[in-house]
Amino acid sequence: MSAVLLDGRSIARQIREEVKSEVEDLRQTGIKPCLAVLLVGENPASEIYVASKQKACEKVGIESQMLRLPASASEREILRLVSELNSDEKVHGILVQLPLPDHIDELRVIDSIDPRKDVDGFTPENLGRLLLGKPYTVPCTPAGIVELLRHYGLQVEGSNVVIIGRSNIVGKPLAALLVQKAEGYNCTVTICHSKTRDVTWFTKSADIIVTAMGRAGFLKADMVRSGSIIIDVGINRITDVTAPKGYRIVGDADFDDLRDIASHITPVPGGVGPMTVAMLLRNTLKVARSSQWNR
Amino acid sequence: MSAVLLDGRSIARQIREEVKSEVEDLRQTGIKPCLAVLLVGENPASEIYVASKQKACEKVGIESQMLRLPASASEREILRLVSELNSDEKVHGILVQLPLPDHIDELRVIDSIDPRKDVDGFTPENLGRLLLGKPYTVPCTPAGIVELLRHYGLQVEGSNVVIIGRSNIVGKPLAALLVQKAEGYNCTVTICHSKTRDVTWFTKSADIIVTAMGRAGFLKADMVRSGSIIIDVGINRITDVTAPKGYRIVGDADFDDLRDIASHITPVPGGVGPMTVAMLLRNTLKVARSSQWNR
Numbered sequence: 060m061s062a063v064l065l066d067g068r069s070i071a072r073q074i075r076e077e078v079k080s081e082v083e084d085l086r087q088t089g090i091k092p093c094l095a096v097l098l099v100g101e102n103p104a105s106e107i108y109v110a111s112k113q114k115a116c117e118k119v120g121i122e123s124q125m126l127r128l129p130a131s132a133s134e135r136e137i138l139r140l141v142s143e144l145n146s147d148e149k150v151h152g153i154l155v156q157l158p159l160p161d162h163i164d165e166l167r168v169i170d171s172i173d174p175r176k177d178v179d180g181f182t183p184e185n186l187g188r189l190l191l192g193k194p195y196t197v198p199c200t201p202a203g204i205v206e207l208l209r210h211y212g213l214q215v216e217g218s219n220v221v222i223i224g225r226s227n228i229v230g231k232p233l234a235a236l237l238v239q240k241a242e243g244y245n246c247t248v249t250i251c252h253s254k255t256r257d258v259t260w261f262t263k264s265a266d267i268i269v270t271a272m273g274r275a276g277f278l279k280a281d282m283v284r285s286g287s288i289i290i291d292v293g294i295n296r297i298t299d300v301t302a303p304k305g306y307r308i309v310g311d312a313d314f315d316d317l318r319d320i321a322s323h324i325t326p327v328p329g330g331v332g333p334m335t336v337a338m339l340l341r342n343t344l345k346v347a348r349s350s351q352w353n354r
Numbered sequence: 355m356s357a358v359l360l361d362g363r364s365i366a367r368q369i370r371e372e373v374k375s376e377v378e379d380l381r382q383t384g385i386k387p388c389l390a391v392l393l394v395g396e397n398p399a400s401e402i403y404v405a406s407k408q409k410a411c412e413k414v415g416i417e418s419q420m421l422r423l424p425a426s427a428s429e430r431e432i433l434r435l436v437s438e439l440n441s442d443e444k445v446h447g448i449l450v451q452l453p454l455p456d457h458i459d460e461l462r463v464i465d466s467i468d469p470r471k472d473v474d475g476f477t478p479e480n481l482g483r484l485l486l487g488k489p490y491t492v493p494c495t496p497a498g499i500v501e502l503l504r505h506y507g508l509q510v511e512g513s514n515v516v517i518i519g520r521s522n523i524v525g526k527p528l529a530a531l532l533v534q535k536a537e538g539y540n541c542t543v544t545i546c547h548s549k550t551r552d553v554t555w556f557t558k559s560a561d562i563i564v565t566a567m568g569r570a571g572f573l574k575a576d577m578v579r580s581g582s583i584i585i586d587v588g589i590n591r592i593t594d595v596t597a598p599k600g601y602r603i604v605g606d607a608d609f610d611d612l613r614d615i616a617s618h619i620t621p622v623p624g625g626v627g628p629m630t631v632a633m634l635l636r637n638t639l640k641v642a643r644s645s646q647w648n649r
Contacts, residue, residue, distance in 0.1 A: 184482055186485050187479055187480065187485070188478045191478060191526075217549045225535065227485075231530070240520065247551070249542065249544040252542070255512075
């Protein structure tokens with residue numbers, strides 16, 4: 060048996076086309092969706108992510124504004140800028156690229172974003188709504204994972220899902236989403252992490268395994284049951300002298316080891332990553348639409 | 355073997371004494387902690403809960419204000435009252451007794467409470483902060499469960515915890531609390547519920563089982579492993595013609611069946627219930643203290 064590849068790149072393309080056409084409709088009504096992206100400092104990975112988000116916006120007709128502050132910016136400066144964006148009627152969505160420099164209280168900055176403009180779904184208000192089962196914007200990676208599974212007609216409803224990793228941007232919000240009493244969810248969810256005594260005991264019986272802890276090739280064939288679905292959120296750079304750049308990007312799952320035992324698996328890159336960006340576009344469309352009745 | 359009873363009543367008494375002495379200290383600084391309790395309609399169970407909360411406040415020197423609206427009250431009336439309480443400087447904590455009548459959007463009402471006065475920890479903002487690992491007020495039942503385990507010196511850190519039930523007031527916030535990367539937590543958490551295919555498979559290997567779904571005597575000895583810790587949040591009324599009132603209160607766990615296999619078990623009543631009320635007092639103390647720097 061060889062696993063079906065969950066081709067996030069191609070599904071994301073479809074979603075971007077849908078968003079593009081809906082953005083056009085919205086523009087007809089006089090609303091020009093606009094996303095403000097705030098980048099503090101010069102983290103190279105953040106630069107890449109931000110550039111790809113901006114490019115994706117551009118392609119679907121969403122205007123993006125890039126705002127930069129130096130790594131030395133004070134919390135007060137950042138908060139002041141967010142506050143300006145909150146009250147700027149032309150700006151529908153606000154994205155603060157994480158991580159922020161160490162001297163900044165990340166939660167305070169995120170919490171200062173108007174939840175109605177929160178395209179990442181990271182504000183406490185929006186995460187709380189998600190946990191309550193009444194989400195406004197859903198964090199992009201969790202939303203992208205669900206969307207990817209659905210596009211392949213895979214059964215999410217009622218599944219045993221094991222999530223490895225408890226980050227605020229993937230593990231915890233994904234658990235909050237999947238456990239909901241709602242059609243298409245209703246999963247039995249376990250969150251495993253660095254302090255879990257026996258991860259294999261959990262993964263061995265899971266229908267769906269989501270790896271999101273940032274350890275290259277952690278999940279191996281002997282940890283999963285035959286026929287399971289593997290969703291790999293990891294993005295790890297490993298040295299590879301044969302690669303043009305001297306490194307390559309791999310996930311948290313050992314793809315070659317797993318492809319003969321899993322029923323479905325996401326490649327890295329090209330699996331969850333493009334879905335995350337597609338969901339950002341969809342969230343931006345959503346907040347732009349909502350702006351009609353927020354005012 | 356016979357399980358150790360986790361005597362919530364006696365631990366709650368200790369906590370109330372501590373709160374009482376801290377309330378006295380706070381009064382010395384000129385702050386008279388005050389909790390406003392809003393009850394809409396005449397649900398008999400709610401009447402009992404509210405009365406017991408008010409009595410508990412009184413005993414520790416927390417002033418409580420009872421506000422009643424008829425079951426026919428409009429959402430607008432409720433929101434107006436909450437808004438008045440939000441801006442009333444003499445009121446430190448606000449508790450809206452749930453459930454609200456069917457025609458009221460419960461989330462909208464809860465969301466209208468100033469998170470700084472939210473003694474139940476039910477606002478989206480506070481639930482989001484909990485999920486992010488930076489809680490302000492923690493919902494009372496989850497907080498009470500952790501407190502009870504700690505008072506008995508039981509190992510929470512790193513445990514396999516299975517929670518049965520995904521309510522917004524117990525199951526989901528408890529999972530959000532226990533999974534955190536923080537000393538004394540770090541649990542591997544599974545949430546089971548009505549759509550879980552094989553609850554026993556999960557409970558059989560749990561170190562700690564929390565039943566919170568409202569089904570009398572659901573958890574039985576053949577579903578747990580020897581030596582597990584059983585925390586029973588259920589409060590179910592069952593007919594008993596031999597009882598003075600014609601009924602008695604039982605939990606979700608079959609106490610008599612489990613007491614020879616569990617290492618520790620909470621009685622119902624007298625286990626989690628009194629801890630919940632004690633945590634409400636502690637949260638009220640907390641919001642009253644915070645009012646000093648909120649202004």
